[in-house]
Amino acid sequence: MPPTNSDESRDLAFQEAIDADRTVEPRDWMPERYRSTMVRQIAQHAHSEIIGMQPEGNWITRAPSLRRKAILLAKVQDEAGHGLYLYAAAETLGVERRELTELLITGRQKYSSIFNYPTLTWADVGAIGWLVDGAAITNQLALTKTSYGPYARAMVRICREESFHQRQGFELLSELSRGTAAQHEMAQDAVNRWWWPALMMFGPPDTESPNTAQSMAWKIKRVSNDDLRQRFVDMTVPQAQALALDLPDPQLRWNDARDHYDFGPIDWEEFRQVVSGHGACNAQRIAVRRAADEDGAWVREAARAWEGRQSSRTSAA
């Protein structure tokens, strides 16, 4: 049968291909809403990796040992890499890097609100690695099976690098937790502050997540917000026990009937406040990213001018 060009039959064929688990590749025809959803999701994911360098980056110069400093540098450098893989994946959909950077620094595109919380002590570096990277891995593992090929491939690469991020955080907290009373208290305080924001990273509950159905049908999203959150809680509770640290939730307990941990209600009002710009660090994060962009402008221009001169020399020779 000859292919027809009507949008409706193309939409149908697209959905059939998705249902048959066929990966979507950059030059394939795709519904405009699939493309725009994908661009937005990948771009926001990329922005999160880039902005996510700041809270931990704050501690690089104050790391307590050379070993810890080298580890933290490597981790933050990885996050820059993750951002770049993801921007490249978004660019396969016909947007430009510059456009995405501008959407970020003008506040028109968002990033994960977890990075609007401050890193108050050295233990926060551990809590971020253990909980924030742990939550990110749970989310990203599910995304390795997302329907858009370049995004899925970036996720595979990223997941391979993430496991060290979580482990170094766990190890850091474990040392503090078993250290002096003051160190233990610092570790516990960091976990108290990061636990709930980490649970919010999976997004609003399924009942209030209007885009989930379409994203699931297109297999952009393979597991729902609440299911991922549950998976993360179940995985993390035994780790907290091993760390000898408490998770700040009196309602947290194993439920034999559900075969899962029950946990207390999440403060979604706090989430909404932070998402809409009223977190502790929203303005600072954007200001820092914007300053980096402006301060680097002359370097980008100089490199371009140098290339222009080199290539005019070779063509004159």
Add this chain to the structure above:
Amino acid sequence: MGGPAEQPDFRSVSHAEDWPLWEVFLRGRRGLSHQHVGSLHAPDPELALQNARDLYTRRGEGVSIWVVRSTEVHASDPDDQGPLFDPPSDKAYRHPTFYSVPEDLQL
């Protein structure tokens, strides 16, 4: 107080263009061919190679890098997939399994 979401400030936004895009190919180890691993922006081949090293080989993933300007890659049209790649499916005789040979022989 308005957060960044309410008050976009366009004054300082630079409208400079991106550096050109490059495709990156890595040889994982000697004896293997180069494989596409992703892309990046760089102003010239030298910096493209350096950036590729920083971005794609932080854990010993490669022993050799190729970078190619993305605009230099010519690709087949996905809509031609049928005419281009389907014909071999009715040429089963191109595969060894098409032929029957005595079972007790190594062939």
